[in-house]
Amino acid sequence: MKRRESASGLERNRARWGWVFVAPGLAFFSIFSFYPMLNAIWTSFFNKRLLSLKAPKFIGLQNYQRVLGSEEFWNSARATGVFTVGVFVPLFCLSLLFAALITSMRRGKRLAQAALYSPAVLSSVVAALIWLLMLDPRGLANQAVNWIAMTPGIDHQWLSSATMVQVSTMIVYVWKYLGYFTILFVTGIGKIPDSVNEAAMIDGAGPVRRFFSITLPLLRPTTVLVSVMILIQCMKTFSTQYLFTQSGAPLAPINVITLNIYNTAMRDLNIGRASVMSTILFLFMLALTWIQLRVSKGDEAES
Amino acid sequence: MRRGIRILDRVGGVAGAALVAAACAVVIVPLVFMLGSSFMPAMDIMQMPYRWIPETWKPANYLRALAGNDGQWMYLRNILNSVIVSTTIAVTTVVLSSMVGYGLAKFRFRGRNAVFMAIMGTMMIPFETVMIPLYLIIVKAGLQNSYAGLILPFLMNAFGVFIMRQYLVTFPDEMLDAARIDGCSEPRIFRDMVFRNSGPAAATLAILSFRQQWDNLLWPLLVAQEEKMKTIPAYIVKFTAEKHADEGAMMAVAVIASLPVFVLFFTLSKYFLGGSAVYQAGKE
Numbered sequence: 315m316k317r318r319e320s321a322s323g324l325e326r327n328r329a330r331w332g333w334v335f336v337a338p339g340l341a342f343f344s345i346f347s348f349y350p351m352l353n354a355i356w357t358s359f360f361n362k363r364l365l366s367l368k369a370p371k372f373i374g375l376q377n378y379q380r381v382l383g384s385e386e387f388w389n390s391a392r393a394t395g396v397f398t399v400g401v402f403v404p405l406f407c408l409s410l411l412f413a414a415l416i417t418s419m420r421r422g423k424r425l426a427q428a429a430l431y432s433p434a435v436l437s438s439v440v441a442a443l444i445w446l447l448m449l450d451p452r453g454l455a456n457q458a459v460n461w462i463a464m465t466p467g468i469d470h471q472w473l474s475s476a477t478m479v480q481v482s483t484m485i486v487y488v489w490k491y492l493g494y495f496t497i498l499f500v501t502g503i504g505k506i507p508d509s510v511n512e513a514a515m516i517d518g519a520g521p522v523r524r525f526f527s528i529t530l531p532l533l534r535p536t537t538v539l540v541s542v543m544i545l546i547q548c549m550k551t552f553s554t555q556y557l558f559t560q561s562g563a564p565l566a567p568i569n570v571i572t573l574n575i576y577n578t579a580m581r582d583l584n585i586g587r588a589s590v591m592s593t594i595l596f597l598f599m600l601a602l603t604w605i606q607l608r609v610s611k612g613d614e615a616e617s
Numbered sequence: 618m619r620r621g622i623r624i625l626d627r628v629g630g631v632a633g634a635a636l637v638a639a640a641c642a643v644v645i646v647p648l649v650f651m652l653g654s655s656f657m658p659a660m661d662i663m664q665m666p667y668r669w670i671p672e673t674w675k676p677a678n679y680l681r682a683l684a685g686n687d688g689q690w691m692y693l694r695n696i697l698n699s700v701i702v703s704t705t706i707a708v709t710t711v712v713l714s715s716m717v718g719y720g721l722a723k724f725r726f727r728g729r730n731a732v733f734m735a736i737m738g739t740m741m742i743p744f745e746t747v748m749i750p751l752y753l754i755i756v757k758a759g760l761q762n763s764y765a766g767l768i769l770p771f772l773m774n775a776f777g778v779f780i781m782r783q784y785l786v787t788f789p790d791e792m793l794d795a796a797r798i799d800g801c802s803e804p805r806i807f808r809d810m811v812f813r814n815s816g817p818a819a820a821t822l823a824i825l826s827f828r829q830q831w832d833n834l835l836w837p838l839l840v841a842q843e844e845k846m847k848t849i850p851a852y853i854v855k856f857t858a859e860k861h862a863d864e865g866a867m868m869a870v871a872v873i874a875s876l877p878v879f880v881l882f883f884t885l886s887k888y889f890l891g892g893s894a895v896y897q898a899g900k901e
Contacts, residue, residue, distance in 0.1 A: 560858040595743060
């Protein structure tokens with residue numbers, strides 16, 4: 315009798331220690347994640363302004379009406395969308411291509427991965443700065459393009475034309491993250507058992523056929539993961555656009571949503587409207603994560 | 618037929634390797650540009666055609682980078698800030714995440730799953746969504762332009778908790794029980810056994826957190842408006858946007874900012890590249 319009591323006492327004691335270890339996490343995430351999240355949603359219904367002494371007034375959905383009715387917001391949504399698609403397609407295809415090529419190499423796999431990865435080591439701002447100079451009218455980018463296309467003396471207006479400045483931000487991103495996603499794909503391909511590939515080879519399937527009929531379908535978990543990671547990464551882009559606009563590039567074509575939130579809050583001091591955009595961004599990310607979970611759950615059920 | 622495939626494979630392999638080599642070269646070019654230009658006078662960086670090896674060496678770019686356009690030597694202070702902030706965050710993230718991860722991995726208590734799910738749920742909250750409320754918290758606490766303000770929101774993160782939990786789940790229970798029977802207190806078991814043995818996961822997490830903060834522009838932009846509390850990324854933007862900024866000095870600023878991470882990369886690359894592998898394992 316006594317023994318059992320002490321055993322359950324021990325259990326309770328252990329449970330208490332569990333709470334002790336978890337407590338700092340609970341406190342931290344409550345203050346720095348949950349509270350600000352709820353606060354952002356809450357604030358989106360008030361006409362709250364930074365530095366204002368007046369108490370914020372509840373205005374219902376007016377902020378939402380204003381934001382959703384403003385040209386600037388839709389421009390930002392478009393800029394973010396264009397950027398996301400413009401990065402996603404080349405980044406996804408190239409990293410998959412190079413991962414497939416690297417895995418089939420006999421030597422130099424590690425070296426190639428490290429070389430492709432090296433820009434990812436840089437800070438985003440440094441990456442953007444290097445390209446800022448290379449994309450200068452007199453810079454390396456014009457020289458290289460003109461040399462390849464044999465069109466001497468043409469300025470491609472990398473940082474001044476509306477379309478080109480969008481392209482420029484995409485180049486920075488694809489360059490910086492190519493190696494990172496290549497490595498993710500290499501890891502994913504490495505998990506596919508060799509025997510499947512060998513069997514296909516014996517059956518007479520060439521390298522391209524093997525890639526599309528074996529590697530790609532079996533790589534699905536990685537493909538989903540990489541897609542969602544690229545999308546989320548792109549929707550949160552800020553540093554490149556910020557540096558470019560601060561250095562004189564036109565704002566409108568690259569006024570992505572995070573840049574808009576930052577400017578609305580810090581320049582226009584309109585916290586309420588910034589919160590509306592924050593909330594919309596959150597909903598988008600939530601949807602993406604949900605899709606990823608659905609897809610990977612489906613994969614598990616299948617296998 | 619089979620032989621045909623073999624040949625096709627070999628030809629494809631050679632062509633593929635050549636393509637990979639070309640891609641590597643293209644990817645490396647901007648890095649070479651950064652390093653070379655950091656030793657050139659501004660005029661040479663923009664000359665046509667660009668010369669990869671500096672004709673006139675100008676190491677004074679580095680002095681200009683550190684002294685700033687206004688000669689206030691603010692970069693030195695800002696580098697120090699970045700080191701302090703990034704290092705502190707790397708340390709607290711590892712310590713706190715392993716504590717919480719340990720609690721979730723090795724103790725059974727009611728509500729444990731709920732706690733775990735709640736913490737994992739925060740991964741879905743983008744920082745950009747909560748940055749304004751966080752900024753208001755920091756302002757209310759009077760912590761603008763302070764290290765505390767720069768550090769507090771990043772003391773730990775859900776991804777860290779996740780990595781550490783996954784790692785510590787595999788820690789042998791027998792060892793913990795043996796230590797308990799020997800009369801070790803729970804905090805000591807954590808400190809001397811669990812934390813000491815979480816090396817690889819802790820190293821990966823530390824490097825990941827360090828780099829994230831080294832790269833962080835948005836948050837310091839909000840909370841550190843004073844020049845002397847800025848971190849490297851904010852300094853770079855300011856230095857670049859100023860009038861009379863010298864392109865050679867800009868590249869020197871960039872090289873200085875990148876040195877520490879490249880040193881980390883070359884000495885600890887297995888944790889660097891391991892980071893993405895861990896991340897992938899975690900997501901599946």
